[in-house]
Amino acid sequence: MSERLKGKVALITGAGRGLGRCHALALAAEGAKVVVNDLGGALDGTGADRTPADEVVTEIKAMGSDAIANYENVASFEGAEKMVKCAMDNFGRLDILVNNAGVLRDRMVFNMSEQEWDLVLKVHLYGHFNCARHASTVFRQQRSGRIVNTSSSAGLGNMGQANYSAAKEGIVGLTRTLARDLGRYGITCNAIRPMAGTRMTLTPELKAAWGKSMGVSGADLDNFMKTIFTPPENVSPFVVFLCTDEAANINGRTFSVMGGEVHLYSEPEYIKSIYTKGTWTVDELCELVPVSLASGLENPTPPKT
Numbered sequence: 001m002s003e004r005l006k007g008k009v010a011l012i013t014g015a016g017r018g019l020g021r022c023h024a025l026a027l028a029a030e031g032a033k034v035v036v037n038d039l040g041g042a043l044d045g046t047g048a049d050r051t052p053a054d055e056v057v058t059e060i061k062a063m064g065s066d067a068i069a070n071y072e073n074v075a076s077f078e079g080a081e082k083m084v085k086c087a088m089d090n091f092g093r094l095d096i097l098v099n100n101a102g103v104l105r106d107r108m109v110f111n112m113s114e115q116e117w118d119l120v121l122k123v124h125l126y127g128h129f130n131c132a133r134h135a136s137t138v139f140r141q142q143r144s145g146r147i148v149n150t151s152s153s154a155g156l157g158n159m160g161q162a163n164y165s166a167a168k169e170g171i172v173g174l175t176r177t178l179a180r181d182l183g184r185y186g187i188t189c190n191a192i193r194p195m196a197g198t199r200m201t202l203t204p205e206l207k208a209a210w211g212k213s214m215g216v217s218g219a220d221l222d223n224f225m226k227t228i229f230t231p232p233e234n235v236s237p238f239v240v241f242l243c244t245d246e247a248a249n250i251n252g253r254t255f256s257v258m259g260g261e262v263h264l265y266s267e268p269e270y271i272k273s274i275y276t277k278g279t280w281t282v283d284e285l286c287e288l289v290p291v292s293l294a295s296g297l298e299n300p301t302p303p304k305t
């Protein structure tokens with residue numbers, strides 16, 4: 001333990017299992033005191049259980065670090081306020097927020113219910129805002145703070161995940177703006193798109209979908225899954241790094257973190273343009289766009305013949 005985060009206090013949401021648990025242990029290993037938030041529900045967001053958060057607190061205490069459990073729901077504005085208060089009341093400060101809690105309600109868009117849309121947006125996008133909103137008032141007064149948000153490569157487009165990908169790409173936009181709102185106060189906000197083997201990814205449905213899309217099965221599919229979904233512990237060192245003083249100038253960025261691979265994403269920019277002096281006519285666009293802006297573009301899912 002190098003104790004880079006000695007004296008710091010970290011709040012990690014969804015820290016009872018999977019990636020959040022590993023982030024909590026890794027931050028504690030660097031000397032941070034930890035608020036282990038987890039509602040403890042099922043993958044689809046139903047139910048609640050205090051055991052996951054309690055167990056991680058026990059693990060952290062066994063390491064000789066300090067931690068406290070919190071069971072609030074990130075989807076609640078007041079719940080997020082209580083999480084921050086929990087850090088202040090028990091440890092006297094808050095330095096790090098890792099927004100990580102998440103659920104899934106996958107469905108093709110034409111079958112998706114309003115409730116499935118709302119729940120996923122509430123937990124991921126509202127959850128990130130709720131916690132950042134309350135943490136940022138403390139960070140601003142302190143003139144320091146770190147926020148690490150959790151997006152997903154699904155935000156770049158993933159079949160059957162309209163709610164999840166909308167929320168996850170919303171988190172990237174939120175990250176860019178929080179970086180601009182808060183940077184002047186010595187606060188940074190960055191996002192990761194992780195990839196790891198957890199209960200969210202090691203499901204029979206996902207395995208079958210990968211097998212179908214890659215055209216592999218049996219032992220080949222098992223090996224492929226192990227290569228893509230490596231243990232969640234692999235993601236946490238980069239999250240910890242983003243919380244250190246060494247990362248003070250990294251703000252508003254998005255990284256892919258998968259096993260030993262870390263990638264910095266480019267920021268969107270124009271890649272082709274067309275201009276006219278007045279207003280384009282539809283006839284002009286029909287003639288020009290296919291051979292200019294749209295030239296070389298591929299339809300990700302062309303119509304089935």
Ligand SMILES: NC(=O)c1ccc[n+]([C@@H]2O[C@H](COP(=O)([O-])OP(=O)(O)OC[C@H]3O[C@@H](n4cnc5c(N)ncnc54)[C@H](O)[C@@H]3O)[C@@H](O)[C@H]2O)c1
Pocket residue numbers: 013014015016017018019020037038039040041042043045052072073074075100101102103123150151152153193194195196197198199200201
């Ligand atoms: N595992 C991956 O490969 C992967 C890929 C991309 C993104 N992610 C994202 O990483 C994050 C963690 O995912 P994971 O794979 O560890 O999943 P996980 O299901 O193992 O862990 C998520 C935790 O969040 C908690 N949680 C859910 N809703 C909550 C709420 N409303 N309030 C508080 N806690 C809540 C759950 O109880 C659970 O312990 C999620 O945001 C997920 O979308 C994961």
